Amino acid sequence: MKTKHFVPLLLAALLASISSLALAQTVKITPLGSHPGEFCDRDRALIFEDPTGVRILYDAGQTVMGGGDPRLGAVHIVLLSHAHGDHMGDRKLAALNSGSCVKPETISAAPNSTTAEIAAAKNSAVMMVADMGVFIGRKIANIRSKPIGACADEVVPYAAPCLATVQLGGMRSFHIDGALRSVEISTVPASHASGVSRALLTDPERRNLEADDLSLALGPPSGFVIKFTNGLTVYLSGDTGIHADMKTIVHDFYHANLTVLNLGPNAVSPESAAFAINELVQPAAVIVSHANEAVTAKGKLLPNTRTRAFIDLVKNAPVYLTLSGRTMEFDGSAKCVSGCG
Numbered sequence: 424m425k426t427k428h429f430v431p432l433l434l435a436a437l438l439a440s441i442s443s444l445a446l447a448q449t450v451k452i453t454p455l456g457s458h459p460g461e462f463c464d465r466d467r468a469l470i471f472e473d474p475t476g477v478r479i480l481y482d483a484g485q486t487v488m489g490g491g492d493p494r495l496g497a498v499h500i501v502l503l504s505h506a507h508g509d510h511m512g513d514r515k516l517a518a519l520n521s522g523s524c525v526k527p528e529t530i531s532a533a534p535n536s537t538t539a540e541i542a543a544a545k546n547s548a549v550m551m552v553a554d555m556g557v558f559i560g561r562k563i564a565n566i567r568s569k570p571i572g573a574c575a576d577e578v579v580p581y582a583a584p585c586l587a588t589v590q591l592g593g594m595r596s597f598h599i600d601g602a603l604r605s606v607e608i609s610t611v612p613a614s615h616a617s618g619v620s621r622a623l624l625t626d627p628e629r630r631n632l633e634a635d636d637l638s639l640a641l642g643p644p645s646g647f648v649i650k651f652t653n654g655l656t657v658y659l660s661g662d663t664g665i666h667a668d669m670k671t672i673v674h675d676f677y678h679a680n681l682t683v684l685n686l687g688p689n690a691v692s693p694e695s696a697a698f699a700i701n702e703l704v705q706p707a708a709v710i711v712s713h714a715n716e717a718v719t720a721k722g723k724l725l726p727n728t729r730t731r732a733f734i735d736l737v738k739n740a741p742v743y744l745t746l747s748g749r750t751m752e753f754d755g756s757a758k759c760v761s762g763c764g
Contacts, residue, residue, distance in 0.1 A: 490544025
């Protein structure tokens with residue numbers, strides 16, 4: 424074979440081999456809850472790690488200890504679905520395993536929020552709806568005593584925190600320097616509210632809102648769809664009731680094969696949540712989060728919980744619990760290959 428023909432074939436074979444290796448690797452998902460090994464009332468935060476090393480924190484909430492939480496590790500991108508205090512993080516853990524699973528012990532995270540504290544400490548890209556991103560950006564600037572700018576490119580890690588704000592439907596890509604593939608993150612609609620806790624506001628705005636017992640809306644709520652480099656496509660529902668976009672956008676357009684479903688009682692019942700999974704999103708697997716109840720004891724699912732009722736109604740897809748500190752690993756087809764037993 425002539426050299427001029429051999430080199431392109433060798434390059435193509437090498438690229439195919441690299442591509443196959445990436446697709447064979449797993450995405451790691453680690454819950455950060457209040458009590459190790461349990462799924463508790465306030466648990467929301469999840470760390471996603473792509474096979475290339477890109478690490479994403481989703482909805483820091485109240486079960487982290489701020490930017491110094493030793494469980495965090497590197498955090499390249501911070502996602503926030505909406506402004507409610509249990510997601511933005513108006514409070515934080517006093518210590519791991521403090522209080523009970525039903526009612527963890529927390530302390531105030533005002534005036535900054537756990538989201539801003541972590542992004543400032545970890546030099547993270549802040550990806551969220553623009554109104555919220557500007558608000559969090561100001562908190563980060565206050566922590567660091569210097570302005571925060573827009574992310575200049577998609578290469579992580581960054582030397583300083585930066586804004587990668589979007590509107591609904593917007594997409595951002597991020598990759599480790601030298602990686603052949605990027606992680607793609609898109610915002611999708613959610614049916615909920617997005618008012619920030621007054622504890623995170625400054626005067627005179629806080630005082631003005633207190634008079635009528637109001638919160639301040641920070642743009643629309645959202646969910647996210649993350650396409651990882653191994654092919655896994657994860658739908659993060661955020662807090663939401665069921666809506667038609669779960670079918671037309673999340674299923675039909677993005678083809679999400681793993682769903683992280685928030686099971687908050689103010690948004691869905693076990694029956695409506697199961698309908699969303701069975702009839703609308705139709706993923707290959709489900710991770711249940713944000714249950715607003717103590718779901719487990721000694722790591723085992725409790726009977727007579729809303730979560731148990733939801734699991735019993737789901738068809739054709741395994742449902743996994745977010746046990747704090749237990750890392751689950753998924754291949755590109757949303758098959759759990761480790762940590763889900």
